[in-house]
Amino acid sequence: MHQQLTATALNYDKWHDTCAIFAPFAHEPWAMLLDSAGAKHPDSRYDILLRQPNKTFVGNEQSAGQPFAELEQWLAQNPAAILPNEFTDLPFQGGIAGLFGYDLGRTLEAIPEIAKADITIPDIAVGLYLNALVIDHKCRRVVAIHPTGLNLAPEEYWAAPATTITPETNANFRLTTPWQSNMSATEYTQRINLVHEYLRAGDCYQINLAQRFSAEFIGNPWQAYLALRKANQAPFSAWLNIPGGVVLSLSPERFLQTHSDGTVETRPIKGTRPRSTNSEEDKSAADALVKSAKDRAENLMIVDLLRNDLSRVCAAGSVSVPELFKIESFNAVHHLVSTIRGKLAAGHTPLSLLAAAFPGGSITGAPKIRAMQIIEELEPHRRSVYCGSIGYFSLHGHSDTSITIRTLCCTNKNDTEKQIFCWAGGGIVIDSNADAEYQETLDKVAQILPILTNLGATEELIAARANETTGNPNIGTASN
DSSP states (O other): OOOOEEEEEEOHHHHOOHHHHHGGGTTSTTOEEEEOTTOSSTTOOEEEEEOSOSEEEEEOTTTOSSHHHHHHHHHHHSOOOOOOGGGTTOSOSSEEEEEEOGGGGGGTSOOOOOSBOOOOSOSEEEEEESOEEEEETTTTEEEEEEETTOSSOHHHHTSOOSOOOOHHHHSOOEESSOOEESSOHHHHHHHHHHHHHHHHTTSOSEEEEEEEEEEEEESOHHHHHHHHHHHHOOTEEEEEEETTEEEEEEEOOEEEEEOTTOEEEEOOEEEEEEOOSSHHHHHHHHHHHHHOHHHHHHHHHHHHHHHHHHHTTBOTTOOEEEEEEEEEEOSSEEEEEEEEEEEBOTTOOHHHHHHHHOSOGGGTEESHHHHHHHHHHHSSBOOTTTTSEEEEEETTSOEEEEOOOSEEEEEESSSSOEEEEEEEEEEEOTTOOHHHHHHHHHHHTTTTHHHHHHTTOOHHHHHHHHHOOOSOGGGSSOBO
16 A cells, blocks of 8 residues: 655754754665755755655666666656645655666666776665655745654654764764876876777767776765865755765756656756856856857757757657856856756656666767767776766656766775775867866866865874875875
């Protein structure tokens, strides 16, 4: 028997501190926080706290099968919540939430197996959540979604348990090794040269190339998330405690949003400049980005790719591009962002839209399948959580997913050692400059890797690291 859902309003003044409420549950299996991170951004309105899913789906390339079909059944078998009128606009009203890793694309397209798979996090890890706490910072309201007839009131369900301190949660986060990339600067630029060969041969118009950073650490990753959240204030941030590890996402990029009326939106990012503390230099960088013929062309290629992806499941003539080349500024970088909209055709759903467009074209290149095949050849390791998607699919038809850029994961290397991974990449086109593209990858993690390098370190150690000569000043102790 499936449970009917309803909603209960909680006092905003008491329940608005997202991280304080979620912290006691952060290390609970399948605890998830979809976090707007207090960002000053139009998309930073809601925080969604999730725990204790009713069922879960975990899989990798071999075992996932056709996950989208099974997840469609989950949604179809559970009734939409019956909410008071004042709550019917809530974006999440119970449903599916979790991670769709980049390598889930192997269940959708024919991709060779070349890159090494060495991260234990599955390609897909999602749960059906019938309990949620939705914090609406714009309207200053907090609403608990829950099954009707519960013995445990929402205030009790979301209250911190009496004992929340464990050796793990009480241990300070600290890196125990410097960051190491899986490619040296020379190796990265050599691969850009190979990309250019593919581009000249006509295989692709654009190929996204990424490098992966890793380090060992001790302590509580939740502390790392809080520090990164504060530094980045990204509107599509997330914390996922799933089988195989913990995912920390600080994404600025929406992948796909659908409304209950079938309206669809995607907002690809392509084009980056670093921020400056000097206001004139900062404005100059933003102006240069919006005027850059190369970056505009790169962005337009992905807009065309996504228009085609949306057209596979949207009504004929409904796909439009209301915004091209809009500047959006985040803590570390300026980005060039475009908007594509459409309307789902009859018989299609938010999940079939995800399947049609996955993984996002902004982080593969164009044409997508050939770009993914070349990525598999040129990047030493599989992308795992990077460039996949995190988000939710509500029972009432609304959905929202991110592109998992600026995203990290923590895993156990062995019984005593833990590893943290972070990626950065960029779209390579025929007139890309290898040195500039390499520097762009560093700019994208300038508010991530140094933050964690210094987290938990003494002032003396921070000063010593700042004086180290690494040939890579934006990353601190990252090794090339």
